[in-house]
Amino acid sequence: MKHKSSFAVVAAFLSFITIFTASTASAHTVLVTSDPAAGATIHTLPEKITLTFANPLLSLGTAAINQVKVIDPMGMEITSTNNVVHGSVLSNVLSPTMVMSGDYHVTFRVAAQDGHVLNGSFTFSVGNTSATNQKINIPHSGEVALHAFATGKDIIDGTGSATDTATGTFSIDFNDDTFCYTITTKITDITAGHVHALSQKNLTISDEIFLPLKLTSINAAHPICENAPGETLAILAAHASDYVFMLHTKRFPDGDVAGELQTSISQNPIIQSVSVTATTKNSDSAIALKITNPSPTTILITAITSNLASSSMFFYDANMCQGNSTMQALSNIAIAPDSVVSLGYKYQGAMLSHLKVPLKIGSQIPLTVTWTDNQGGAHKQIVVAKVVVPPQGLNFGMSSMSGMSM
Ligand SMILES: [Cu+2]
Structure with a gap:
């Protein structure tokens, strides 16, 4: 604020x-x-x-x-x-x-x-600090996911940027009182990131930093995780919309973009069997994974990225193992409620383009899987893929799918 x-x-x-x-x-x-x-x-x-x-x-x-x-x-x-x-x-x-x-x-x-x-x-x-003085008794347990889409028009006095945007994704784990977060944005002159109290509707916090955010979380391959008092996290989880995610920049020191925190769907996709094919630098690598959608609504997998690939993946819809070299690009893959989709080297699949480094069999690479819920909220999960057998032309080889890790 x-x-x-x-x-x-x-x-x-x-x-x-x-x-x-x-x-x-x-x-x-x-x-x-x-x-x-x-x-x-x-x-x-x-x-x-x-x-x-x-x-x-x-x-x-x-x-x-x-x-x-x-x-x-x-x-x-x-x-x-x-x-x-x-x-x-x-x-x-x-x-x-x-x-x-x-x-x-x-x-x-x-x-x-x-x-x-x-x-x-x-x-x-x-x-x-008022955060630790709260006498609010909020039952809290398990994990809570929050997200915020921040724009300049949500800066309270209207002096934020007209074009900048940022997404903050947060996950709170009450088992060990940690919160993990990633900031995704194209803004380059950020000086600080904070979670602020939006109003005094339920709380006595006003105009203060509720949680400071580390700038190393900006476009980070892995979420930044920190400990915080359970009470502070409980207040945030129970009253998400009373808080805003805000970035300050050199151009807009008092606030460039801000957005209200919202509770995300609690049932994240369950991602299993993650592997990629080993391949050479500057070429593409196919990704295999199995995704279960336990939520009551359809989710759309919109991207799978890696910091080892310079451009994001595209999905394809083709039969790669029949020597059919025409692939149809898909912008996303939908997964119905309570169902499972396997992305593999046949039919629907995903690919990392233009690898920056050669991958070796057995090495592990982080993949960021992004999906949207039926309200358009964007979510992310990092999974670690194990590199399996090298591709053989468009056939990509027959992967053993062994030794996957999360
Ligand atoms: Cu701030």
Whole structure:
């Protein structure tokens, strides 16, 4: 959520002056105020830290001469390498793995326009975070899948991108209080990703980061998995639509795209017997797998991709084993409720195109299987395929299908 900064300049200045006298004595600018304020105890961590100095700061191209760092109570740096200077204001996003209560240590180093360098530090505290204060008793067990489709028009004040989109897929496992997620997007200048509370409808959380998301999850081959308090995950699962998935970018620091979280179908396809044919670099490799759809509605398998193939798969509908070289491309494969589809080297199948590396018999490669439910929600599952016998022309050989793994 866009953070509403407050600039209580005078009050903040009075509280700061005692902290900075030593380091500012010979410098040519001075810290006037900050958000969060030095010495303050706050209950929600804002999305960014903002330091306002008395004079404009020196900018030298992309050189990182003005820096602010925030260290959380566990000693982890929660700021990014992206220090933003606008005149006399220096800011940086705050993206902790978990918002925890305790002391946060801020250090900064800035250059005034006359070249003089100012170093300083202060602390602020986060009191009990509202996420862990919730007295909501929500029964939770098993696994819950959530997803969000984020667009610029869902940024609350309407200042997001007109064209950017992103999909966030989340799975919560209450057996070990983990949540795993992947962000899929073509946006390239992302500075932070968060789950935010959308409203105070059921909760007392407003305008705070509910869960920070790691940027390594963007278009990742494997979902990023993290632990979180069971209560936090239970609130998210029980009130998904009260939360939004949001990405911040260099172009739209206050929010580029956002989308409400939705509960996904709980019955994921069951994928078994995954194998690919061994093949050479730049050629294609056929995929064999058996997919069971245990959900009460038809699902569409829309893509099977691998980070080892430069272009995504296409499905074919042909009899490859009869020497028939004409294949009909399919955009998806439908699986009816409670039924099983086998993709193999005959009839319907799938293929990875233009392999980046030669595959060896026995090696394991991750495949991302994407499907949509009857509401158009997109879901993903990573499976590991074992490479079996090499193809023989269009015949692809007769695979033994042995040694599959999930
Ligand atoms: Cu955010």
